[in-house]
Amino acid sequence: MLRSMYSGISGLRNFQTKLDVIGNNIANVNTYGFKKGRTIFKDLISQTVAGASASGDVRGGVNAKQVGLGSQIAAIDTIHTGGSTQFTGNTLDLAVAGDGFFQVGQINDGEVENIQYTRAGNFYMDNLGYLVNGEGQLLVGVDGVEVTVPVDPATPDIYEDADIATVTPIDPTTPDATRDALSRISIPTTAQSMSIAQDGKVTFVDSEGVLKYAGTLVMAKFPNPGGLEKVGGNKYQVSPNSGGAVYGEPTAQGIGKVESGFLEMSNVDLAEEFTEMIVAQRGFQANTRIITTSDEILQELVNLKR
Template sequence: MLRSLYSGVSGMRGFQTKLDVIGNNIANVNTIGFKGSRVMFKDILSQTVSGVSAPDENRGGVNAQQVGLGVSLAAIDTVHTPGSAMTTNVPTDLRINGDGFFAVGTTEQVDAPYLTRAGNFTVDPTRNLVNSEGLHVMGAGGAGPIIIPDEIVSFSIAQNGEIIGVNTDGETINTGQVVGVVRITNPAGLEKIGGNLYQVTGNALGDGEEIEVGIPGDPETGVGSIISGQLEMSNVDLTGEFTEMIIAQRGFQANSRIITTSDQILQEVVNLKN
C-alpha cells in the first residue's frame, strides 16, 4: 500500500520539475539566442515479488513479478535547434547561420572563453567589439579580442567573419579582424551559466579536444557562416510549451489522486478495528 504513496510523490516531484522547466522556457520566449530545455523521465528500480524460473522438459518458464517504485528524472536536455532570424539592420548584430557559437570573455579567457548564440554586440569607447555584459568577442585562430582600428569610420562584417572597414578617405580596407565561431561536438553537454552564456564541460568536447575559434563558414570545421544585421531569436515554441504544460498539469493531478486514493484505502484499513 505504501509503495503507491511513494510512487505518487515521485510523480508529483517529476512533473513539478517539468513545470519549472516549461516556465523557464516560456519566460525566455523573447531572449536572444536562447535554447529551450526538455525533461525526460525514467522509472525507478522495480521491486521483485517473485523471481524468474527457466523452462525445463517438464514445465514452462515463469516470468518475474515486479512492482515499480515510481519515477525519477532521466535528463534535462537543452535543445539546440536553430531559432528564427530577426532582421535589425544593425551592423554589429550577428547571427550564426548553422552550427557554432560565438566566443566571448575577458582578455584572460582567450584560451577558455564562454560561448553564446546571442550576437547583439556593440563597439565600446576603446573600439572593442563586446557583448551586452562587456565581454570581448574573440577573433578566429586565437587572435584574441576583436578591436576595430582607429582609422575606420564605418565597417561591415562579411559571412566569413571578416571585418571590412571604410577609412577617412573613403577607401575600403580589410581590417585583418575576423569574428570567430566555435563548433562543439556535443552542444547538449554545455552548461548554462546565465547571461546567454555557456561554459564548456568535459562532456561537450571529445577526448583531447580543445576550444578552437575557427573561421565562419569553413567547410573543414563545419561551422556556420555569419549574417550581419540579424539576430537569432529564441527557439521556444509557445504552442508546444503550452501543450506540454497541460500534460504536466494533468500528470501532477493524476499523481496527487494516487496519494488521495491510497490515503482513503489506508483509512479503511485503520477503521477495520472499529
C-alpha cells in the same frame, strides 16, 4: 499502500521539475539565441515479488512479477536546434547559420581569459572601438593587419588580397592551444562605416575613405553541444562532457556562416510548450490522486479496529 504513496511523491517531484523547465522555456521565448530545455523521465528500480522461470517438459515459462517504485529524472537536455532569424538591419547584430558559437571573454596582459560561448549575436562597439556584448565582454577574433586599400565599388572584395590571418583548426584534445592566436577586434571610432562578411572578416572605411581590414571572428564548435553548461546571460561554458572547443573561421569546419544584420531568435515553440504544460499538469494531478486514494485506503484500514 505506503509504496504507492511514495511512487506518487516521486511523480509529483518529477512533474514539478518538468513544469519548472517548461516555465523557463516560456519565460525565454523572446530571448535571443536561447536554446530550450527538455525533461526526460525514467523509472526507479522495481521490487521483484517473484522471479522468472524457464519452460520445462511439463510447464511453460513464467515471467517475473515486479512492482515499480516510482520514477526519477533521467536527463534535462538542452536542445540546440537553430532558431528563426530576425532581420534588424544593424551591422553588429549577428546570427549564425549553422553550428558554431561566438566567443566572448576578457583580455588580461594581452591574453584572452574566461572565454564563454554564446549564440546571442547582439554586439556593440564600446568607447574604444572594441566589439563587445551587452555585458562588456569582448568578442574574440584575430587582429587585423594594417592594410590600406582604396575603396573601389567595382571590386568590393579587394581587401582579400591583403595579408589576412587564417585560423587553423586544432586538435580537440588540446583545446587551449590556439588561445595564444586569439585576440579582440577593434574599429576606429572615426570610421565612416563597417561590414562583417559571412566568413567573419570585419572591414571598415576610415575617415579618409580607405577600406581597411580589422580582423576575423574566431568561432567555436563542440563535439557535444548539449553537454555545455549554461552560465546565464545567454552564455555557456565547457563541461567534461561537451568535449573541447574546435576553433575556426565562419564557413569552415562546419561552423556555419555569419549573417550580419540578423539575430537568432529563441527556438522555443509556444504551442509545444503549452501542450507539454497541459500534460505535466495532468500528470501532477494524477499523482496527487494516487496519494489521496492511498490515504483513504489506509484510513479504511484504521477504521477496521473500531
